Amino acid sequence: MHTPSSTPQKAALVFGGSRGIGAAVALRLAREGHAVALTYVTRPDKAAEVVATIEAAGGNALAIQADSADANAIAAAVEQSVERFGLLHVTVVNAGVYRGSPLEQFPLEMLDQLLTVNVRGVFLSIQAAAARTRDGGRIITIGSNTAVRSGSVGGSAYAMTKAAVATLARELALDLAPRRITVNNIQPGPIETDITADILDMVAQRSPLQRVGRPEEVAALVAYLAGNEAGYMTGASLTLDGGWVI
16 A cells, blocks of 8 residues: 655545445555545544554545535535645545435425435535546545435435435536546445444345445445546446346
8 A cells, every 4th residue: 555755645535434335435545545535423433443544554544524514514624635635636425314204204304414415515525626636536426226216115305315416426527527537426225334234134135136235345346436447437327236226
C-alpha cells in the first residue's frame, strides 16, 4: 500500500465509511493506493478502526465526523479531505439510512429522513465533491437493488429514494462528462453487515444463489469503477445482488 513520495497518492473520499460496505470500500481503495478520507456519524470508534488498519498497512487515512443530513457538514468534509490529501480522484457516496413501514402507518418524519439523507444528501455530496475533483475523476454512488424491485411490504419509500439515486447518477454523468468525470451507481442486494446479522439466514434462503453478499464484493466493484479500465463507463447502474431482481 505504501506509495513512494515521488508519486503522490490519489485522494479518495468515502461518505459513510466507518462500517459495513463503506469500511470495506475504504480499505480496498487504500489497498489500491489511495489516501482515504471517510465520514462517520455516530461511531468514531469504528471509523478509528478503519483508519488504524489503513495506516498499519502503510497507507494514509482520515476520519471526519459528518452527518449527510447536514449540508454544511457535507461541504466541510470535502474541504477537510482536500486540505489533507489534495484534490479528489474518487468519491464514493455510501451514506444512507433505511426506514420501513406499511403505507397506512408511514410517519412523515420517517419519510423526511429518507429523503434528506438518501436523496438530498447524495446530491449535495456529489455537488460538493465534483467541485473539488480532478478532471478524469470518479464518482460512485451506493444505491440498492430495491431501485429495481423490492418485493417487500413497507419498503416503498426507501426503494423510491434508491431509484432516485440511480436516476441522479445517470443524469449527472452528462453534467460531468465534459470533464471526463464518470458517475456510476452500484445497486447491492442483501449484504452481510452488522445491520443485517439477525436476518441473514432468512435472506439467504430467498436468494437464487442461496447466500448474501459480502461487503468486500461491493468494494471490488467500486475498485473497478475507480480504476483506469472503467473510464468508458458512466451513467450506469450495476446490480450486485445474487439474482434477487431476476
